[in-house]
Amino acid sequence: xxxxxLITGASSGFGLILATKLHESGYKVIGTSRNPTKMxxxxxxxxxxxxxxxxxxxxxxxLFKHISQLDVLVNNAGYYLSGLAEETTxxxxxxxxxxxxxxxxxxxxxxxxxxxxxxxxxxxxxGSIMGLLNFPSAAYYGAxxxxxxxxxxxxxxxxxxxxxxxxxxxxxGFKTGIISNSFEAESKINDYDNYRNKIERFSKDIFEKxxxxxxxxxxIIKLIEDSNPTFSHPVGKGASLFLAIQHFAYKTFENxxxxxINKFK
Numbered sequence: 001x002x003x004x005x006l007i008t009g010a011s012s013g014f015g016l017i018l019a020t021k022l023h024e025s026g027y028k029v030i031g032t033s034r035n036p037t038k039m040x041x042x043x044x045x046x047x048x049x050x051x052x053x054x055x056x057x058x059x060x061x062x063l064f065k066h067i068s069q070l071d072v073l074v075n076n077a078g079y080y081l082s083g084l085a086e087e088t089t090x091x092x093x094x095x096x097x098x099x100x101x102x103x104x105x106x107x108x109x110x111x112x113x114x115x116x117x118x119x120x121x122x123x124x125x126x127g128s129i130m131g132l133l134n135f136p137s138a139a140y141y142g143a144x145x146x147x148x149x150x151x152x153x154x155x156x157x158x159x160x161x162x163x164x165x166x167x168x169x170x171x172x173g174f175k176t177g178i179i180s181n182s183f184e185a186e187s188k189i190n191d192y193d194n195y196r197n198k199i200e201r202f203s204k205d206i207f208e209k210x211x212x213x214x215x216x217x218x219x220i221i222k223l224i225e226d227s228n229p230t231f232s233h234p235v236g237k238g239a240s241l242f243l244a245i246q247h248f249a250y251k252t253f254e255n256x257x258x259x260x261i262n263k264f265k
Contacts (some may be wrong), residue, residue: 004028007162007222008048008067008107009077011039013176014126018074018217020041021222030063032077033084048076050084051095051102060110063179072224075104075125078144083185084192084205085139092186093140100144105151115164122165124223126216128238129172139198145170156231167229169220172236173206174213201264209234 005022009015020042021028029043036045046062049055063070078100081092108123124175130138131145144201149168154167186194187233223229234240245252 002026002028003071004030004069004199005072005074006030006032006063006070006075006111008032008104010041010043010045012078013178014171014174014213014216014220015074015076016041018220018227019113020236021217022221027257028067031068032059048077048107048116051165051223052069054108056103056106056110056181059107060181065113069118069211070111070121072122072124072145073108074109074220075108075123075148078104079121080138080182081140081184082137082182084137084189084196084199087187087192087196088140088185088187089187093184096140097144097147100141101147101151108155112159112164115159116162120163122167122224122229123152123155124167124169124220126220127168127170129201129211129234129236130172130251131168131170132141132234133245136198136261137203153231158194165229166225166231168232169216170232170234170239171213171216172234172239173210173237174216176213198261198264202261205264 005027009013010019012032019029019031023043024144031045032048034049039045042180048059058067081096127148128145130142131149152166219233219235
């Protein structure tokens, strides 16, 4: 019998593509969106707002009206906050962490009793390569993804005795709706005008050249099918080098980013 899989943030991007493909392959898929009634998809969609505690509780109660067992949780929901660190308000930064980090953790904690009762399950969280090595103009987004890495590394140990497998997927840049649905820093500081202009052109160039998200979807499906998945899974051109760069060649990475940004005058 095919597994039952919950995918948060299934209204666009990785989540929508993954949920559709799994549904077509015969899995029982439950997706989430803040506004599920606006979606016309072949799989079940439930309302969930990760920044709202009452929404998380209501969602959990509703979920188990539709299913008796949950085999896989794919934590995918979140958004991208772009902007230079000093130009981003603390309130914006708090909201980024509240959704991407705390919302993901609160939902995971809400579902852990069900996984422990089953003595089985998988938790797969879509992080980012920015959770390993961050880039300019993404301080809070990167912070939220770094935080997820640290949290789930610890949780992986704690859930091992319950046969609950914990994994992270860390994509490079891919063509999704993350930029069109992103938020920007609210303030502008004149001293940063020249640098901000270069960063914006640098970022636009990267995302315009981004590949289709098929490798990310395939990686998540492999983790779903793997009986004993490992923890970290960077995806994208050069992604496998990032773990080594993080520890042994950070200066090389830093110099490369500076050099590429400075191409944009």
